Amino acid sequence: MTKFLFLSMALCISAFGFHSSLVYGTFVKNMYINWGTRHSAFLGNGDDAVLVLDRYSGSCMVSNKSFLFGSIEMQIKLAPGNSAGTVTAFYLSSTGDKHDEIDFEFLGNVSGQPYTVHTNVYTLGHAGREQQFYLWFDPTEDYHNYTIHWNPTAIVWYVDGEPLRVFRNYLSEGIPYPNLQAMRIYASIWNADSWATRGGLDKIDWNESPFFARFRRFRARGCEYDGPLSITQCATPRPANWWNSLGYSQMSHEQQAQMNRVRDKYMIYDYCNDIKRFKGWLPGECFKSQV
Ligand SMILES: *[C@@H]1O[C@H](CO)[C@@H](O)[C@H](O)[C@H]1NC(C)=O
Ligand SMILES: *[C@@H]1O[C@H](CO)[C@@H](O)[C@H](O)[C@H]1NC(C)=O
Ligand SMILES: *[C@@H]1O[C@H](CO)[C@@H](O)[C@H](O)[C@H]1NC(C)=O
Secondary structure (H helix, E strand, O other), X not given: OHHHHHOOOOOOOOOOOOOOOOOOOOXXXXXXXXXXXXHEEEEOOOOEEEEEEXXXXXXXXXXXXXXXXXXXXXXXXXXXXXXXXXXXXXXXXXXXXXXXXXXXXXXXXXXXXXXXXXXXEEEOOEOOOOEEEOXXXXXXXXXXXXXXXXXXXXXXXXEOOEEEEEEEOOHHHOOOOOOOOOEEEEEEXXXXXXXXXXXXXXXXXXXXXXXXXXXXXXXXXXXXXXXXXXXXXXXXXXXXXXXXXXXHOOOOHHHHHHHHHHHHHHEXXXXXXXXXXXXXXXXXXXXXXXX
16 A cells, blocks of 8 residues: 555645635635646636646646635546546645645546545644545546535535545544644646556556646635634634534534445445555544544
């Protein structure tokens, strides 16, 4: 499972800047390209973005602001055709060696084969909490809504409003949870053909390049980080922080049923079932309710 060690190599580091208020907006007002400036563009009035991968470079965009909790959406249309070896990512991350991170990654595949949606959580630099899914549609045909909902109680990954996965806060029982470090929002495309497709067997076919990943309707509604006081302020259920409210801390029975259906049908890999990898010592959260 060493391939998983490389998943966050495309972390794009940048300096912090603190503000406070709610953000609702577009790429041009809220994000910038921090590598691959010649392999990326904000289009139209700045509500659309394209990231490009060819044999020379990939690219990455990052939000100017950082957040501690919130609901972050991106509509994404992935590179069609033979995308084997490419990874397109949409993720939240803090900086430093002991960083926290919440990932949506799309692992390319050969023509006619499905992309793998890879999800993961890092706490203080430690990952190893992978769950992977196929999608119930072709993600290269149209834009779809990918949302990360993060609050002090739980992280939920949604695809077109359907919950795929929950990671709940069991810090009180000694299970790590990201709730102290503010995160920026990133999207990127890069060459990961050493591991991404069938463990690295399928390499990028550069004759198929350039690969285009398209993004639109980026929406970050969250608690902006404004220094250490934010750690408590952002965690309070005050009305402005609607993403912390009870309705977003516990799934309804209907949502639970929806998630179970998705997981039954489309889940490919769950670290909590990988007893061999953990030599029988599965992480603590695997024994806890995750709804
Ligand atoms: C975002 O940050 C970048 C890099 O520091 C800067 O060039 C850009 O003007 C900033 N954009 C906004 C809207 O603040
Ligand atoms: C995207 O999905 C999230 C999570 O279900 C939802 O809150 C949001 O309204 C959706 N956005 C759009 C534009 O449909
Ligand atoms: C690509 O498709 C094949 C066949 O369905 C599958 O085994 C593989 O897991 C898919 N995804 C990746 C990233 O290899």
